Amino acid sequence: MTVTPAVDPVRPEAVQTAKRKLKGAGEPKAKPKSRKSFAMFLSIVPFLILVFLFSYFPLYGWIYSLFDYRPARGLDGSEFVGLQWFELLVSSPTQLKQIGQVMANTLGMSFLGIATSILPLAFAVFLNEIKAKWFKNIVQTLTTLPNFISWVLVYMIAFSLFSTTGLVNTVLIDSGLITIPMKFLDSDQNVWLTMMAWSIWKGLGWGAIMYLAAIAGIDQSLYESAKVDGAGRFKTMWYITVPQLMPTYFVLLLLSIANLLNNGMEQYYVFQNAFNKEYIQVLDLYVYNVGITGNSLSMATAISMLKSIISVILLLTVNWLAKRVRGTALI
């Protein structure tokens, strides 16, 4: 066993072995070749520091959940309250129900996001088939652009289109199709789906870039031989392009599952209002609403710790699954 953390990005197993090796780096097993291994160790030190700074040091912030933190008084001047906030969280069925709803929103929208992650792939595959280069470029530019528009501006667009006096309602009323303006934004109907639609609109083109790059890397001889065998355009798409993209797709899928709980808050923050709040509050937004808007920073810390706990549970579940299915554990 050599201690060279050469990581092959394609095979996840390689990552795992590398990790296991890293773990073992400090142990006496990794014998004397001391100078070389020390140099190797030095080369990973910066990354260890980064990991410590951004993954472990922030855990210190959890201490706020044990205090009644008042910003004006600072942590020193704030009262130590022990587990009060945690008790409060589970103190009544209503509290639990609220958190349950928040978790349902978070997971629900995350899974919808994962379920639709196939769309950028499909989009890339079809886009690739367009022969007119200028048209292809235009489509790609136009679909990629929304990714660079901030959610605040997206909401402004949404507002001018879909508010009660927005474009859509005005057109519908003027054409006599409806008499009362439809409530698109301030309603609790299909919140998850509309949110999903907005994020697809924003992210579709951007998400396709990775696949377009992967398509460019597919060996052209595959297509040529398929054509020789009489495959048409759709056949080559289905039997060559799609299978070739699958590894990329699965890597991205894995990454998005890892981010299950991090489905962002900007989007939901700008779209939230009294009417859709119940279904739009994801965990991050809930923490923000309780902590910053509601002025209960300590309580918000306690709630945000939930995220870590659930992440650990997810990790253990996946690990268990992996063990069952593949016979090797991830950790």
Place this chain on the structure above:
Amino acid sequence: MKFTKVAATALASFLAVGALASCSPGEEEPGGSNSQAGATSSAFPTEWSEEITIDVFDGLANAMGEQPGWFAKIVKDKFNMKLNIIAPNVAGGGDTLYNTRVAAGDLGDLIVTDKGQKLDELVDGGLVMDVADYYPNMANAKNFDAAVQKLNSDFAGTYAFPTSVSSLAPTDPSEGIDPTFGPFVRWDLYKQIGYPEINTLEDLLPVLKQMQDAQPTAENGSKVYGMSLFKDWDGNMMNNAKQPVTFYGYDEMGFVIAKADGSDYQSIIDSDSEYVRTLKFFFEANQLGIMDPESTTQNYDTLFSKMQNGQVLFSFWPWQGQSAYNTIDNMEAGKGFMIAPMKDQKIFSYGAEPAGGKQVLAVGSKAEDPERIAAFIDWLYSPEGTYANNSQTMGAAGPQGLTWELNSEGKPELTEFGMKALVGGGADVPAEYGTGTYKDGASWLNVTLVLPIDTDPNTGEAFSYKTWETFQEATSNPLYEDWSAKMGGEATTMDYLKANDMLMVAPGASYTAPTDSSEIETLRNQVKAVIVSESWKMAFAANEGEFNALLAGLQETAKGLGYDKVLEVDMANAKEQNDLRVASAAGE
């Protein structure tokens, strides 16, 4: 631990200095109090060589950025200072801005915030400065020494300065010719439909409906709605739904609405509370088609401009409806917002607070030139400062010489420019007074230090031009005449309400609710988020069944989140406030 020690030492030394200072020059000049322009007392420099820009964290301001126009010019000329206003109201998100700035340890150089919990914490945390050293020089503020002392009685030093002070009795309304609240409608349309009688709140619905039918579109072609709401000021409850409650003498205290005379205390979410009655009122308005569907998304500014354009026919407040729509041109044409009394109303009125209102001014602990800021605060208490700084909707007359002057009989009178700028739809200020329109250049501080209805010792009349005889004579117009004729000849809303026993003054007691315990505060914040969002849903419910289901859901959720615990605290506070009011009224 360490910190408190440091703070204690610092305090002790401040105290010593303060004690010394107060023995010396300040006491020798009690007579210097009312001298007008030179009121920035002798001990403050009259010139400041270096120009500074101060950050003003202003919980009341409705505009953000550098103060422009004529008010900026006065402050620049007097103090060589620019005001950079930081307005949490504009930034939105409740206390977000406050919390982040507090956590960063610097709220601003001049701070306008609430007394009670916020002020206590700022003092404890060392974010505001003890200005006891400068207080002896603050001759104008010393006119209200009792209020200043009372406000600072819990602190070892002089940290905060009171607002809304006056020399009035606590049982006198602190408002001017109009109360703070009242059912104000577009009088011209009310007249057009034949002044139908309004016995109670719900009678307003058919009236507004008829008015809306009488004028379905405004001059700008937009649709007219009887009522329009906004969500910016939601707090413990949906703010707009609290307003009609005040027509019956109630005001809020957390989740309690309490009658001004202490005869009734209601939990807002009870099915038979006045608050739920208002939600029902909104709901019915929506069913009748007189509720602006944009209510759920618009903010105050949007609503205000709609009122200016005549697109909304009802206002909870004279200072909103009238200041938006009652321009001279409109009033000459008989158009404008006037109160349409409901037979059973008992309008809540805030008595003059002997020790000042809810907001306070303080100097930030990191202010670079606290002396200048203290001098500025002192100036705001002076007659000149009062005329210039008080908000226009409260009737501040503006700088003497520009908008008003003393006439031949020695009485204050609006100048031609003043008439145009204040009630005539606006005017550009002359170059010597600054730039821009008069309205845009008005003080952005939006905080009242001396009540506009208090008397200016120099003129013998109130600071508010609206109460001046000369003004009332000059502005007599078809709208007022018609209204007055209908109201039995009474000249102002206040006169009418007093004459008909329709006013309920809550004696000013300067009560501040004690700080919530951390648990109560957290419960409150969770519960109020639910109350606010459910209230909006109820007002816009599709049908009565949904309304009732939402109410039941709200009651269940709120109680499940610990509503009752918070209510108990609020109930006790409301009763304590009433005790103080009774004592304050009896003290006269």
